[in-house]
Amino acid sequence: MTDPLQFEVFMRNYQNMVYTTAWRLLGRESDAEDIAQEVFLKAHLHFNELATSPTVGGWLKTVTRNLCLNHLTRYRARWRFFSELESPGLEGRDQGFAGALAARDTHEQELDTADQRQVLEQALQKLPPAQRVPLVLYHFEDLSYEEIAARLKVSLGKVKTDIHRGREALRRKLALHPALLN
Amino acid sequence: MKPPLQRPEPDWDDELHRRLKELPDRPAPATLLPRVLAALEARARVPWYRRTWWHWPPAAQGLALLLASGLLGGLLWLALHAGELNLASAAGQRIGGWLAPLSPLVSLGEALGRVVGSLTRQLNGWVVGAAALLGSLVYVSGIGVGTACYRLARYRRKL
Numbered sequence: 001m002t003d004p005l006q007f008e009v010f011m012r013n014y015q016n017m018v019y020t021t022a023w024r025l026l027g028r029e030s031d032a033e034d035i036a037q038e039v040f041l042k043a044h045l046h047f048n049e050l051a052t053s054p055t056v057g058g059w060l061k062t063v064t065r066n067l068c069l070n071h072l073t074r075y076r077a078r079w080r081f082f083s084e085l086e087s088p089g090l091e092g093r094d095q096g097f098a099g100a101l102a103a104r105d106t107h108e109q110e111l112d113t114a115d116q117r118q119v120l121e122q123a124l125q126k127l128p129p130a131q132r133v134p135l136v137l138y139h140f141e142d143l144s145y146e147e148i149a150a151r152l153k154v155s156l157g158k159v160k161t162d163i164h165r166g167r168e169a170l171r172r173k174l175a176l177h178p179a180l181l182n
Numbered sequence: 183m184k185p186p187l188q189r190p191e192p193d194w195d196d197e198l199h200r201r202l203k204e205l206p207d208r209p210a211p212a213t214l215l216p217r218v219l220a221a222l223e224a225r226a227r228v229p230w231y232r233r234t235w236w237h238w239p240p241a242a243q244g245l246a247l248l249l250a251s252g253l254l255g256g257l258l259w260l261a262l263h264a265g266e267l268n269l270a271s272a273a274g275q276r277i278g279g280w281l282a283p284l285s286p287l288v289s290l291g292e293a294l295g296r297v298v299g300s301l302t303r304q305l306n307g308w309v310v311g312a313a314a315l316l317g318s319l320v321y322v323s324g325i326g327v328g329t330a331c332y333r334l335a336r337y338r339r340k341l
Contacts, residue, residue, distance in 0.1 A: 004219075011215055019210035033211055040218045041225070045237075117205055124202070139202045167198060 002047045010051065011040055017057065018064050024136045025068040027125055035071060039064050065141055069151055072133065116177070123173040131166035134159050 018039050023032035042063055043050055050056045124132060134152065137143045145163070149156045230238050235246065281288070302310055 004222075007222075008215065008219070011218060015210040015214055016207040019214065020207040023208055029211070033214055033217070036210060036214055037218050037221060040214075041221055044218075044222055120201060121205055121208075139199050167195060170198060171194060 002044060006051065007044060007047055010043075010047070014057065014060055015040070018060055021061055021064045021140070022068050024124070024140060025065065025133060026071065027129060027132060031071065035064065035067050038067055061141070065137075072129070073153075119177055120170075120174065123170050126173070127166050127169055131162045131169065134162045135166040138163055 015036065019032055019036045022035040022039075023029060026032050026035065039060060043060065050059060053059065124135070127135065134148050137148045137151070138145070143151065145156055145159050149159045152159070230242065235243060238246065
């Protein structure tokens with residue numbers, strides 16, 4: 001029988017990590033919260049084993065990642081449709097975002113560490129899903145190109161291209177903040 | 183046209199990787215914990231026999247498994263030995279007795295079957311096929327409309 005207080009403490013310890021993983025992959029707060037809820041409901045079913053497991057963090061991350069990828073696969077048609085729809089406007093949106101950052105930069109020459117992180121996080125979230133998802137899987141989830149291709153059911157070449165484009169997009173955005181690149 | 187895949191500045195990739203890894207976790211919304219606890223409470227209120235078999239108490243799981251195996255084994259044995267034991271006719275009579283209250287329904291089914299049979303004999307095969315196709319299309323579109331309504335309702339609830 002699971003102790004509710006113990007489970008609450010467990011949740012408080014891991015909820016930020018689970019939520020952040022889901023949010024970075026899905027790019028939507030409401031979806032990330034739904035997935036995080038699902039992850040903890042699954043964790044509750046196995047709580048007796050998880051509570052004492054040293055690999056609980058890895059278990060939670062894997063379950064979160066799998067649920068997110070299932071979610072993305074389920075809505076793939078819509079995801080693709082909108083990502084393609086957004087593509088022509090993306091440059092404009094980038095410029096809008098860049099413009100906002102540039103305007104801010106004229107007021108603040110120096111960014112502190114927290115701001116730098118916020119800029120990077122925002123830049124990552126502004127990437128289209130087709131670039132953000134493989135980039136997050138590679139850099140945050142430590143998956144190889146091959147694993148990402150297999151998981152997303154796309155070619156290895158596409159994964160490499162998308163990650164390359166994502167990095168380039170980040171670099172262009174961050175170029176507006178020399179402090180971030182130094 | 184394929185984009186260039188070569189990486190002229192690998193330092194940048196490493197630097198980006200390092201900076202991304204340093205990003206702190208985002209705070210989970212304050213509603214997450216209450217939502218999960220409420221969902222757990224709701225789940226705990228569901229009686230065990232309404233959950234999936236995997237979540238039944240072990241004793242109930244064992245008993246259900248035993249009963250299902252016994253029933254299946256018994257039916258299989260009866261099917262194999264009914265002739266030897268001359269049970270077929272007796273069993274038929276007994277089952278007929280059990281089903282007697284359902285005889286009006288059986289008659290109705292038979293009547294419907296006769297009507298459908300007579301119609302299919304009189305109508306052209308193409309007409310029957312078209313009617314079957316139309317019925318299938320209506321059924322499929324019903325499922326489609328139902329799914330769309332469900333998703334719309336779910337999406338609006340999320341908003």
